[in-house]
Amino acid sequence: MARRRLLMLLKPFDLFPSQHHVTNPKTSQVLSYLDNRRKVHKDAIHFCQNILRQKHVDWETVFRSNLSQPIRDVDLVVTVGGDGTLLQASHFMNDSIPVLGVNSDPTQALEVEEFSEEFDATRSTGYLCAATVSSFELMLDNILEGRTVPSKLSRMSICVNSKLLSTYAVNDVLIAHPCPATVSRFSFRIRKDSHPFSTLVNCRSSGLRVSTAAGSTAAMLSAGGFAMPILSKDLQYMVREPILPGAANSSLMHGVVKSDESMDNVWYCKEGLIYVDGSHVVYSIQHGDTIKLSSRAPVLKVFLPNHLLS
Incomplete structure (x- = not known):
């Protein structure tokens, strides 16, 4: 069987402001939360890449900010981020290549409740993302082995x-x-x-x-x-x-x-x-x-x- 070709499109894990010399406890708490979001997203990228290394596929990684040409000559696009990353990919795709979205940083209900009086702790909605880190390997196997097929979303x-x-x-x-x-x-x-x-x-x-x-x-x-x-x-x-x-x-x-x-x-x-x-x-x-x-x-x-x- 020929090796499948994949493109992994990533949301950048931008560095957030340093917590050094922050004396305001609330500001420090927000920065800690933001830094945790960056870490969770970065860990999700590494996890998905490690899964791909175990599969019979060839793949390359591109940050979404560097995407400038139509996506061609791949069998599947995997986006790691949220809906924004999937939407970015869609703008460079025709109707021949399917895309799988991985929500790298899902919202945690308990966290939102814990910080509700301090700040909005909502993370990524990932409405169009079918996978998270925990389900990525199973979802990928189902796709590669033809057990699941993509839906056809209408575009404007x-x-x-x-x-x-x-x-x-x-x-x-x-x-x-x-x-x-x-x-x-x-x-x-x-x-x-x-x-x-x-x-x-x-x-x-x-x-x-x-x-x-x-x-x-x-x-x-x-x-x-x-x-x-x-x-x-x-x-x-x-x-x-x-x-x-x-x-x-x-x-x-x-x-x-x-x-x-x-x-x-x-x-x-x-x-x-x-x-x-x-x-x-x-x-x-x-x-x-x-x-x-x-x-x-x-x-x-x-x-x-x-x-x-x-």
Whole structure:
């Protein structure tokens, strides 16, 4: 049997501030917690690498900050970090290579409770990560021996002035003015088969968020949206903090774009930004630009936690 080729993508284990000469007990406690997070993540990397050394695979390691070219010629991508590391990998992947996320530093409920009066001790959520250190070897064996198959997550395509952007969104897209205190002015309508399927909605607000099913439990849910089935091909949109002179269009501020539909937006501010899956991937737009969003994009093959599929 040919040896499998793997790419391991890592969240960097940045050094946190030194605790030397810290006299404030609370500050010292926070720094100790941060240093522990760094150590736990670093130990997880070494653990996963030791597991790979025991398998019939060839592999290489790349820190996610050094990833700049499309990922090719590997059979599997393993990300070690959290959802952010998996999302970073997805931006360089087509629909032919599966990805397995390893949550290297899961939140510990007892720790969160212990420090609840002092600071937020939440660690990594790892919503899309199917493995932790304790389950990594079993999960990897199941993948290599074909006992488990990846799910196909819907992604969102983004076209600006009819030009397709190179990055597909796994979670969501935020379109807003560069200054969060400035009003965003834009219009949108839903189209189906290239024909208008809704009325034109003119907006003044703090921006527009559009999420995939995978992203519907993140910022969208926090803003008052609803969780969608993880394998749904629909998109969900929400106008952020709309300024409404009346209630006529209030029902159109939040809705769904079906898999056979698209959302056409026109931007009416001098400048604007499109954020893709957070703050690391950003595209600039200007007055008069059109932005088309749809779920007609290559899927992402990802091994998901069982509880998301049940």
